[in-house]
Amino acid sequence: MVEVTKIDLGLDSTGRGGDSQRTAFEKCNDNVDILVDSISRVSEQLETVSSTNKELTTTIKNFATKGDNSDITALNGLKHNIIQPADASDNMGSVTLRQLNAKFAQGSGSSSGTTHVVSDYIGAIQWFNGSRAAIPVGYIPADGQLLNREDYPELWDTLSRDLLNIVSDTEWLSASDKRASFSSGNGSTTFRVPDINGKQSGSLKGLFVRGDGYAASGTVNGDAIRNIEASIHAAGASAWQLPSGAFYLAGSNATVAEYTNSSMSPTILRLDASRVVPTANENRPVSANFIAIIRVNNILSVNTRQEIVTAQSNVPVNGSVVSGGVLETSLSVKGSKYASASINSIKTVGVDGAGIQFNTVDYSTKTPTTRQYTLNSDSGEIFTYSNPAMGRNKLGLGTASTYNVGQDGAVIPVLNQSNVFSMPQVIRTYGGGNTNLCLENSAGWGAGGAVVTGQVYRGPLLTSSCPMWGDQQRGIRADFFIEECAGYSTQATISLKDWSQNWHYWVFKNDNNAYSSGTWISSSDKRLKTEFKVIGSDTDILEQCKSFRGYVFKRKTNNHYEAGFIAQDIEKVLPESVYVNQDITLNDGTVVKDSLSLDYGAMSAYNHECILALISKVDELTKKIESLEKKQETDAEV
Known part of the structure; x- marks a missing residue:
């Protein structure tokens, strides 16, 4: 508040008893100067407030446009997380992400009657009763050492989410009361752990851990004791009264026995707490010493047998x-x-x-x-x-x-x-590519490294059977298994036993051929087909048939001589009978890409149409011959 000088106008209209005109004028001038100065200072304050408002507006706008919300210019369009000043303190408070993560890190609560093994959350500090050489996997000592962020990604991730107390490394090194916190290290590649064990220079030694009732979490308190006051009075004006407790007399007449002799007069009074309590170079309660260690990852190392026991005092009854x-x-x-x-x-x-x-x-x-x-x-x-x-x-x-x-x-x-199952029993495998359900002969092929030429080695059977009631050796059965006749062939076999106990076999050999004692039969029901078109109906099939030949050839995959067609030739006249197969690797290592396979059943249909075309030609020629013969007979009669 601005204080101005009051003008005394006197007792009446003439100004008698008050200020003269000159004095009143001077006072007015003084007051004007005071007001001008006050207005100037208020103007400066207004400019400061205006500047502050501009900075605040800029800060709010920068925050509003933070992250993915670069188009936000007004608070009512804000989509970014709203920063809360503190964790929730009651049931109706908003929970911060830090508070939520910390809760999940602690794990869910246990229920009555169960035993839980709880893994410490990342960054948790506990006491280890052992040597430093035996600190368990997943922990490091809390020695205030610098660590590389890449070496401890899980712990650094916890720190980067503000779940634990962290300060700058400058603060950590300059103030011993910050050394119960983590530090951000060099700000890019390192960080520092708390020094609970008191190993770094300038750290307080051997810290106790206590609640945050007197100081904030992550801070360190130096040692201290409550103040001790005492007094002692002189006897008369020249001698001390007999002291007790920590006080004692020193000098040539220091003992009580000497003091009781009135001719002696002790002159020095001293305090020594060790006379009544144990002393050391620190203040401490009754304590035990361990190593403070910090959880750095989720690895759980169990170096001994762990047993979860349900104990009973009596042997249970039979059948239970x-x-x-x-x-x-x-x-x-x-x-x-x-x-x-x-x-x-x-x-x-x-x-x-x-x-x-x-x-x-x-x-x-x-x-x-x-x-x-x-x-x-x-x-x-x-x-x-x-x-x-x-x-x-x-x-x-x-x-x-x-x-x-x-x-x-x-x-x-x-x-x-x-019993009866509610659904079929399914063995299912997942994942990309081939996944295996394996039946394996434990003896192995060529046990002991010895493979006997001509010896038959067989893998275990995958069997489906239905035995006869009362005669388990009879019934129907199907097997699938692999065999190796060493030095000759490898084959996969499907075998079938019928009700008459006769066996039938279908063999797939490594020469890329399949063998059967019967005939391979394909479905050919007209009801399964549509869009019929006669082969060669739109071309001269007999002329077309001249474009390919049948061959005798030796197959590169097994060196066997065979007879048949060439798929590339057939593809030109009947592409519906040719299929692209898998890549085939020859014995010399050459890979034949997208090998072609031929449907010889389709070729039978093609050959049949060729035969019909020939029959048609024969019928046509027969009619011509008959016509010529009749003409010859007529000419002969004439």
């Missing part, structure tokens, strides 16, 4: 099913289980063998869907069930029996289905 401890992995969505899978041991009391049980639960549906799979160690059976009320289904890989012996005497495992 008991389960061991459960190891479960689950997905939580919005605080509730969404899907889970678990594994545990299982045992039917009084029955030989124990099992491994796998459980999956889908909680995303209104009624959770459960699947169980049990492997039995004694019988080799696999049990499954999808609904406890329906009982268990069994997929049993049986042991040797009188009816599961192959033609060569080998034991054939039997896939035994009991």
Whole structure:
């Protein structure tokens, strides 16, 4: 507030008793100067405010156009995240991304009756009771050391999302109270971890960790104690009273015994806390020393046997099913289980063998869907069930029996289905390219490295069979297997046994030929065909037939002599009978790209039309001959 000088106008209209005109004029001038100066200062302040407003407007606009929102010029068009000043502190507060990430990093809560193995979130600090050489995988000591961001990407990602306290490296190095925080390192390739162990120069040694009630998280407090006050009075004016506690007398007459002698007069009073409490070169409570270590990634290293036990004090009754401890992995969505899978041991009391049980639960549906799979160690059976009320289904890989012996005497495992399944049992593989479901002979081909020429080596059978009731050795059966007659041929065989116990075979050999004791038959029903056109109806088929020949030739893939046509020749006259096949590699390594295959059944149709054309020609010539013969007979009669 501007203070101006008041003008005294006096007691009456003449100004008697007040300021003279000169004095009043001078006061007016002074007041004007004061007001001008005040107005000047107010003007300067207004300019400052205006400049500040311009900077604020520019800052808001720059923020509004940040990221993908470069077209935003007004707050009502703002689409970027709104920055909140702090995490939510009550149930109705808005949650920041940092707060949300921190919550998920901590993992979902446990439920009653279950045991959870909780992995520390990235950047968590814990105490390790061991040597530095034995710090577990996934952790580093909290020694305030600089690290490369590329070497610890998961920890740096956590820091870059503001989930942990981080300051500039300049702040970290210049102030010891910042050394419980991470630092941003050189700002591009490095960062620094907290120095909880007190290893860096200028750091306080051996820090305790405490709550943030007195100071902000990530800061360091130097040692201190509450103030201690004490007093002692002299006896009379020349001698001290007998002190107690930390006070003691020093000098030639320092002992109490000497003090009690009135002829002695101690003159020095000292304080020594070690007389009543333990002392050291630091202030500390009762404590134990460990190494502070920091979680840097999600690697979980288990160097010993881990066991989850379900303990029972008494042996269960025979026939009851008991389960061991459960190891479960689950997905939580919005605080509730969404899907889970678990594994545990299982045992039917009084029955030989124990099992491994796998459980999956889908909680995303209104009624959770459960699947169980049990492997039995004694019988080799696999049990499954999808609904406890329906009982268990069994997929049993049986042991040797009188009816599961192959033609060569080998034991054939039997896939035994009991009870009724709600759907077919499917073995499915996923992924690009070829994926394998493999039946493999454990002995291997040419066991021990010795391959005997002429010896037949056979892979395991893939068998589908239906035995006769009461006679397991009889019935129908189909096999698929691979054979090698060493030094001669490799072949895949499909075999079939009919009700009369006769075997039939279809063989696919490595000479690229297929063999059968019967005939390959293709479907040719007219109801399966449309757009009929007679071969050669639009050309002279007999003239066309002269453009290609039949040959005897030696095939490069197996050096066998064969007879047949050349696909490139046939493609010119009947392209519908020629197909592009896969690439074929010859014995010399030459690759024949897009090899051509010929449908000899189509050639039969072509040849048939050629025969019909010949028959037509023969009929035509026969009629001409008959006509000429009649004419000759007529001419002869004349």
